Amino acid sequence: MAAVLWSVLYAAVEVTWASAGITVPWKEHAAYAPAVQLLLAALAILAGGACLASTRALARPGRAAVATALIVALPVFVVGTNGLPIYFVTLATLSGIESATGLAQVLLNTAGTVLLLLVALSYRRRLRGDCPRCGRPHAGPSDGPLLHPAVSPASKRTRRVVYLLLCGLLPWAGVKTIWTLGGDAIGVSADDWQRTTSVGASGLSKAAASVGIDVTVLAAMVGGFLLLGLLHAWGQEFPRWTLVLSGRRVPRLLPLTPAWLTGIPLTMYGAVLIVMAPLMAVGVLPEAKPSAPFTTSSGITWMVEFGGLAFAGLGIGLVVAAHSYAARTHPVCASATATNRPAAQAQG
Template structure:
């Protein structure tokens, strides 16, 4: 048994806890492979639909997509749809091969392919619109939700599944050390603080204190709809930072006593880890796009996405550049939380 630390809700390290057995890990890996194959077939069908002239093609010309740093934009529906269909069918074949290949046999090539597919779906397909789309859903403004945003969320799901195909067969239980716990807490505190760099300016804009914006953006932020939008975005980021602290404090392990019906009960690992993990995936995908553009500008090149990093909008762009480190640190905090919780008992 492990002894609990009431302050942080952690357990004394150094002993293996309730980790998954090899057979259980293999079972999860096979289910992830089946899901990745089914996802690939579904996306192949979507590609055939777009290639035949179907509506909702997500990679067409879009001024908003270019402003938000999209790379896959302005493509021809027939050729791009055909490419999606071919890639989807190839992914389904790869998933079938991976499903039939025992983990004990050489799977380095399959793992490399799974990593490649996952990273393309998570880093190349998304752009800044995916986070704006989530915000518009919070504003109950689903009418502005573009086909491209739905496609990006679907590709994020596929990317997670393919990364699971690459990672799950290699996972092994390991003892948790005191240094692991300390590192996890430090990571979580950074992940909780980073969203404030995004939230504080937007909350100030919502209060009418505008700065770091050009005249056009300032006018948008100053009207009632703009203030509401900035208030929701800023409050969501600040609230997310507060909830992140639960990944290292006791109330992320047991519900506080004041919570009706659930007070004192253990928090299911998935209840905390899955939502935070999904947010991390979206932040990393959108944030990677935000960093591509300034890095390309520093190198003297231009990308397909022509987002303008105007000096007049420095406050807005600095907030957007926080997405990537925020998402990375949040993902690491989720991994530390999951490992700590699954390595404990009682």
């Protein structure tokens, strides 16, 4: 029902913006065309209808129609979440919002992505004859108590993969740190960098810079902290330093929601930058024109590549760690274990 309500709200907002001629940016210096907004509204209604039909017994054509609608709609709204990390950084650093409608659009796309994913997962389980809630086959009710697995860290292989991905942050964070500490790198002087970034900077940004930390590097450190929680046992059970929460189970969605919502957009954004930089370097794409604080095109190209490695590395790392965390913390209905217990005893 939540997905259906979202679809109606999304369609109403898009139609209102399109009919009123309100500008809704989707990237820098580009906005959604009214025709695209109306198309998105229609797609949201289609997805909402599929969500409503997914809870009913359908013949094969109906099941195929529901699956097709969800498969078509989901990637569109996933792409629409691409600006979420950027808005998060600007909000966290009190740098101000460039576009309220742009932020609203990203949040609407994000809400739709989450709800449609949950519906698609539940629908897939239902088609397989599994419990739509826990994903296990059992004859008991699907609204009873849940049993949670014991606390466990990610496997060594998963941790090695994630730590390797985090190494993608090093060139980007290193250059930013050099500039913040007063050094020069890739043709940009510390004075030019600080002069450019100080314009409109928030108090938090200036405070972080005063101790040699770029605020975007600080945001990446927050992402790294989230990654550690996803990989280690203290991300499933609050550690002693959390005081009153110590020893309590961490709600699964508390780390998973920000991990998925930032990991997927960061991965997409970083992948685009990684591809763009070498294409710019060899002339397939137009060479970037120098703009302050950069004095050469090559400096911008290197920074684009460093940014791609950082964003994609952190994004993929979050996705991998979140997948491991979701698997290790996946609860099951108590009735599922009760159903399987007699079978196990019979085999014994």
